[in-house]
Amino acid sequence: QVTLRESGPALVKPTQTLTLTCTFSGFSLSTSGMCVSWIRQPPGKALEWLALIDSADDKYYLPSLKTRLTISRDTSKNQVVLRMTNVDPVDTATYYCVRTYWNTHQEFDFWGQGSLVTISS
Amino acid sequence: QSALTQPASVSGSPGQSITVSCTGTSSDVGGYNLVSWYQQHPGKAPKFIIYEVSKRPSGVSNRFSGSKSGNTASLTISGLQAEDEADYYCCSYAGNSIRVFGGGTKVTVL
Secondary structure, three states: OOOOEEEEEOEEEOOOOOOEEEEEEEOOOOOEEEEEEEEEEEOOOEEEEEEEEEOOOOOEEEEHHOOOEEEEEEEOOEEEEEOOOOOOHHHOOEEEEEEEEEOOOEEEEOOOOOOOEOOOO | OOOOOOOOOOEEOOOOOEEEEEOOOOOOOOOOOEEEEEOOOOOOOEEEEEEEOOOOOOOOOOOOOEEEOEEEEEEEEOOHHHHOOEEEEEEEOOOOOOOEOOOOEEEEEE
8 A cells, every 4th residue: 555644844934954754655666767856835826746656766856856856766765855955935834744655546545634835933 | 939829619519520729839839749638627627638740548438638739739529528618728839848728718518
């Protein structure tokens, strides 16, 4: 059974760095074709893909946020971490950790429950 | 990459069929057969319902179907039911491992 769970702070001050952790089970990020992405959704707004890390440890970012994002993994702990620097109130959103199995193009087939992060002083 | 274009809302009566469109460009929707769709009920995480334009994951009702023509993908819900009332999002691969979502469509069952 595949599960993903996001964890991190609920409140972050502007200009600080946000660090979110995704802990997953039921699959291995070392398996060829496995990927984990971070996707966010501001309140009442649309989904936005942010970053992806794959089984080869290659990393990809939304171009408009690339300078502020870092995605990394710890395969021994089954965790993926997203860091976002210099946060702003517009970064207030629910952040989701999501799996893709690229070998069968099953894009975002399993989602975490989401972690609501508010950026405010 | 700009967001894919979806209608803000679509509505239909129970039993009817409705179609949600998702328009992109030749760099995303038109360039790859890698469009997926997600259903999101209020306060819940999205649910994966279509991938590779028209494939249904195991367990997803066959009332959901997908298609594509040129730069526009479509999700059709047939035999509309009250439980289908939700927000629907399309997503496309856009090359270089980039993904782009649509703005979302609110489906209302009258």
